[in-house]
Amino acid sequence: MxxxxxxxxxxxxxxxxxxxxxxxxxxxxxxxxxxxxxxxxxxxxxxxxxxxxxxxxxxxxxxxxxxxxxxxxxxxxxxxxxxxxxxxxxxxxxxxxxxxxxxxxxxxxxxxxxxxxxxxxxxxxxxxxxxxxxxxxxxxxxxxxxxxxxxxxxxxxxxxxxxxxxxxRCDRRSQSGTESITRTRLRANGFKVVVQPQIAGVGHVDLRVGRLLLECDSVTHHTSLENYHNDRRRDRRALVDGWLTMRITYDDVLYGWTGVLADIRAITRTDRHRTTPSALKTVE
Ligand SMILES: [Zn+2]
Incomplete structure (x- = not known):
C-alpha cells in the first residue's frame, strides 16, 4: 500500500x-x-x-x-x-x-x-x-x-x-491543482476535454480541447532553465503542426477565470478549432 x-x-x-x-x-x-x-x-x-x-x-x-x-x-x-x-x-x-x-x-x-x-x-x-x-x-x-x-x-x-x-469526476492523471480545476470547470461548461494527451512531436500536454492545447503552468516547474527551454521548443513544434497552445497559471484560474473561459470560448468557437484536423496526429 x-x-x-x-x-x-x-x-x-x-x-x-x-x-x-x-x-x-x-x-x-x-x-x-x-x-x-x-x-x-x-x-x-x-x-x-x-x-x-x-x-x-x-x-x-x-x-x-x-x-x-x-x-x-x-x-x-x-x-x-x-x-x-x-x-x-x-x-x-x-x-x-x-x-x-x-x-x-x-x-x-x-x-x-x-x-x-x-x-x-x-x-x-x-x-x-x-x-x-x-x-x-x-x-x-x-x-x-x-x-x-x-x-x-x-x-x-x-x-x-x-x-x-x-x-x-476525479482523474489520477492530473499533474497539478490548476489542471484539475481547469478540467472540472471546462467540463462543467460543456467542453470535451482530453486529459494528458500525447501529441506527436510535442509529448504529453496537460489538457486538449479541439486543437487547443492547454498547459497549466506552476511557478516551481516552469522556472527551471531546462523546463523554460523545453516549454518553448514544445510550443514551437505545436504551432508548426497546427496546434494552438494556451498557458494558464493558478492565478488565472483563481482571479481571472472569466477571462480565461472567454478566451477558450473564442478560440474554440469556430468548427475548424472544435475538431482535430486529420493532419494532426494524437496518440491518446
Ligand atoms: Zn475542515
Whole structure:
C-alpha cells in the first residue's frame, strides 16, 4: 500500500499513549519524560515533544486530532490556497473545546494518530472544501498514491453517494491543482476535454480541447532553465503542426477565470478549432 495512504503516524511530535507504548516506553518512563520536560502532556492520553508541530499540538489540545484539509496539507498533498485555519476532527473520546469541528460521515473514526490518515481526512474535507477544490485534492491523492478511484473509495470505507459522485469526476492523471480545476470547470461548461494527451512531436500536454492545447503552468516547474527551454521548443513544434497552445497559471484560474473561459470560448468557437484536423496526429 502506498505510503500516502498507509501513513497513520506521521512524525508530528505528538503521540498517543498507545503509540508511545508501541515505541517501547513504559507508563513509568512516560511519566519520567514528562517530569524532565522531554514530553508535554497535552490532554489525557496524548503527549508532545517540545518541538512538536504547533498545529497538531493545538488540535490535540482542543480535544481532537488534526484532520480534514490541514491533515491533507501535512501529508504533502495539493491543497488550494485558503483553508488556512487549523482543521480539527473530533475523536470518539475527546471533548472538543472549539466549535470549529470538521466531522466525517457516519460513526466518528478512532484517532489512529495525531494527524488523520488521508482517507479519513478526505472524508472530512468534503464538508469543508468546495466540490472543485475537493476533486483537485483527490486527484492529488490518486496521482501521488497511484491508486484508482475504486481503490481509494475502498480505503475510505463506504463513502456516501455524493462523495462517490465527486470521485467519479476525479482523474489520477492530473499533474497539478490548476489542471484539475481547469478540467472540472471546462467540463462543467460543456467542453470535451482530453486529459494528458500525447501529441506527436510535442509529448504529453496537460489538457486538449479541439486543437487547443492547454498547459497549466506552476511557478516551481516552469522556472527551471531546462523546463523554460523545453516549454518553448514544445510550443514551437505545436504551432508548426497546427496546434494552438494556451498557458494558464493558478492565478488565472483563481482571479481571472472569466477571462480565461472567454478566451477558450473564442478560440474554440469556430468548427475548424472544435475538431482535430486529420493532419494532426494524437496518440491518446
Ligand atoms: Zn475542515
Amino acid at each position: 502506498p505510503d500516502v495512504i498507509r501513513l497513520i503516524s506521521m512524525d508530528s511530535g505528538v503521540y498517543s499513549t498507545k503509540e508511545l507504548h508501541r515505541g517501547g516506553l513504559t507508563t513509568w518512563q512516560i511519566r519520567r519524560e514528562v517530569d524532565i520536560g522531554s514530553l508535554v502532556a497535552l490532554r489525557h492520553g496524548w503527549y508532545a515533544t517540545p518541538t512538536a508541530d504547533p498545529d497538531v499540538v493545538s488540535a490535540v489540545r482542543a480535544g481532537g486530532v488534526l484532520g480534514c484539509v490541514a491533515a491533507l496539507r501535512k501529508h504533502g498533498l495539493w491543497v488550494p490556497p485558503g483553508y488556512r485555519r487549523v482543521h480539527i476532527r473530533p475523536t470518539r473520546h475527546g471533548e472538543l473545546t472549539t466549535r470549529q469541528a470538521c466531522r466525517t460521515f457516519g460513526p466518528t473514526p478512532r484517532a489512529l494518530a495525531a494527524v488523520d490518515p488521508v482517507p479519513i481526512a478526505l472524508l472530512s474535507a468534503a464538508r469543508c472544501m468546495t466540490a472543485e477544490h475537493w476533486i483537485a485534492t483527490c486527484d492529488s491523492v490518486l496521482n501521488t498514491a497511484g491508486l484508482s478511484v475504486a481503490q481509494l473509495a475502498c480505503e475510505m470505507g463506504r463513502p456516501p453517494k455524493h462523495i462517490l459522485a465527486l470521485m467519479e
